[in-house]
Amino acid sequence: MSEIKTVGIVGAGVIGAGWAARALARGYDVIGWDPGPNAGEILRAKIENAWPALVKIGWAKTATPPAIRFTTDIKELAEAADFIQESAPENIELKRKLHADLDAHASADMIFASSSSGLLPSEIQADCKHPERVMIGHPFNPVYLLPLCELVGGAKTSKGTIERADAFYKTLGMHTLHVRKEVEAYLSDRLQEAMWREGMHIINEGIATPGELDASIVYGFGLRLAFMGQYKTFHLAGGNQGMRHFMKQFGPALKLPWTKLEAPDLTDELIDKIVDGCEAEAGDSTVEEWELLRDDCLIGIMQTLRQFNIASGKTLADDEATQLGKQEHTSWREGDDVAAPLALYSSAVQPNWIDYNGHMTEASYLEAFGWGSDALFRYVGIDEDYRANGNSFYTVESHINYFQEVGTGEPLRFTTQILGLDEKRMHIFHSMYHGQSGDLLATTEQMLLHVDMNAQRACPILPDVYKALQAVMASHEDMARPEQVGHQMQIKS
Numbered sequence: 001m002s003e004i005k006t007v008g009i010v011g012a013g014v015i016g017a018g019w020a021a022r023a024l025a026r027g028y029d030v031i032g033w034d035p036g037p038n039a040g041e042i043l044r045a046k047i048e049n050a051w052p053a054l055v056k057i058g059w060a061k062t063a064t065p066p067a068i069r070f071t072t073d074i075k076e077l078a079e080a081a082d083f084i085q086e087s088a089p090e091n092i093e094l095k096r097k098l099h100a101d102l103d104a105h106a107s108a109d110m111i112f113a114s115s116s117s118g119l120l121p122s123e124i125q126a127d128c129k130h131p132e133r134v135m136i137g138h139p140f141n142p143v144y145l146l147p148l149c150e151l152v153g154g155a156k157t158s159k160g161t162i163e164r165a166d167a168f169y170k171t172l173g174m175h176t177l178h179v180r181k182e183v184e185a186y187l188s189d190r191l192q193e194a195m196w197r198e199g200m201h202i203i204n205e206g207i208a209t210p211g212e213l214d215a216s217i218v219y220g221f222g223l224r225l226a227f228m229g230q231y232k233t234f235h236l237a238g239g240n241q242g243m244r245h246f247m248k249q250f251g252p253a254l255k256l257p258w259t260k261l262e263a264p265d266l267t268d269e270l271i272d273k274i275v276d277g278c279e280a281e282a283g284d285s286t287v288e289e290w291e292l293l294r295d296d297c298l299i300g301i302m303q304t305l306r307q308f309n310i311a312s313g314k315t316l317a318d319d320e321a322t323q324l325g326k327q328e329h330t331s332w333r334e335g336d337d338v339a340a341p342l343a344l345y346s347s348a349v350q351p352n353w354i355d356y357n358g359h360m361t362e363a364s365y366l367e368a369f370g371w372g373s374d375a376l377f378r379y380v381g382i383d384e385d386y387r388a389n390g391n392s393f394y395t396v397e398s399h400i401n402y403f404q405e406v407g408t409g410e411p412l413r414f415t416t417q418i419l420g421l422d423e424k425r426m427h428i429f430h431s432m433y434h435g436q437s438g439d440l441l442a443t444t445e446q447m448l449l450h451v452d453m454n455a456q457r458a459c460p461i462l463p464d465v466y467k468a469l470q471a472v473m474a475s476h477e478d479m480a481r482p483e484q485v486g487h488q489m490q491i492k493s
């Protein structure tokens, strides 16, 4: 398979559009195909709705989404794409025929991943001449934010297909989970459906409404699920003896049985009860309004978990390290010319950096400059390994000058100058510019101290990093000293 540049989106509904947005944010070209009326416009509108969340989480580098191609000719898509993600309706006959059609036009080694929620890949690949390239890549809604992708191979799927798809999904910042045995509904949907079915019995029997059931989740066990899942949670619930004690205490209840297992009949009355209950719970807000709120909440949860390096927060942190490591010119090598000043970091203003006036808050300038310092650290070799070794720089003094306001989604670029260096200290200066107009927006002058985090005291910079910093210092020595440096605040009389 050639390098993946263009992702083919087959079926551009809720899930297909989510894949398209995620792939675009990661710099892939996207071509879409969908037989529905106005499908191209609908796809573009859905990508636009997803984009604010992608800007907010820091993946989208532009304030608006890049253009996509849309075609009504499946052959054109199969020829233009390097990887096909199929998200057509959940119907085995339809998917089987669709994959056979794609198979007739695509190069033999191109992967077809189906987003199916529970169909067997062996059945989807049955009419393909190259069944070895067909697999399941099952995502979760909203695909542009949630990291999980379940990978399931069919009887004829090759190991190489799963491996290459795994590598591709990781470039999208996803957490891949290989379901080792081909089973219907895979792992997550089997669990989700069990809970959904049980809720339907409860609603059918008039015990609770959809809103009450949702409350029973979100104020209680739902809060734990996002970072510990069920098994780790129950292990903790067993006290010092963990799961063994928990099994002893609650295991017998499994036989009572508390749950019903068989699905209730989907009578019109039951469907009405569920739909009415969900509409009552949604209140006056539309699905689109709830989607925006859901995205904000998901980003908040993932960013919170990021600081604890757990679950989806760990995926976010690992992906961030990979992306930063991939950027060009991010690490100094002996003999490199060092730019004066360095231009290592660019970003867009994130919505959570904004205050009630619609502009960046004071705290967010520090955060943005912090990312600028992080880019400098990586350039000179201070990465996860360096920190794991117990060494880092701590900021001991900052001075920020603000020149112009800037609002959500506007592009930013940063330059960095080293003003001074000794074996334990570094004096730096960052400038923040508007990415389009080039206007100077803010500057910061900072003193950083190199520390041994275990001993909690200053210590000499390790030799390789010191060498890189000296090379930067040598290149920056002759630069003019910015007028903001050493500025003293005072009211002149």
Ligand SMILES: NC(=O)c1ccc[n+]([C@@H]2O[C@H](COP(=O)([O-])OP(=O)(O)OC[C@H]3O[C@@H](n4cnc5c(N)ncnc54)[C@H](O)[C@@H]3O)[C@@H](O)[C@H]2O)c1
Residues within 6 Å of the ligand: 010, 011, 012, 013, 014, 015, 016, 033, 034, 035, 036, 037, 039, 086, 087, 088, 089, 090, 091, 094, 098, 115, 116, 117, 118, 138, 139, 140, 141
């Ligand atoms: N909605 C979810 O939460 C979710 C989550 C994970 C996976 N999935 C799976 O993703 C797939 C798509 O689900 P969705 O929720 O996006 O559905 P959807 O109804 O929102 O979108 C389906 C799209 O497929 C198009 N379509 C119709 N016939 C087609 C054909 N013959 N070939 C190609 N496209 C065709 C429709 O025009 C529509 O745009 C399904 O397999 C579903 O099981 C859904």
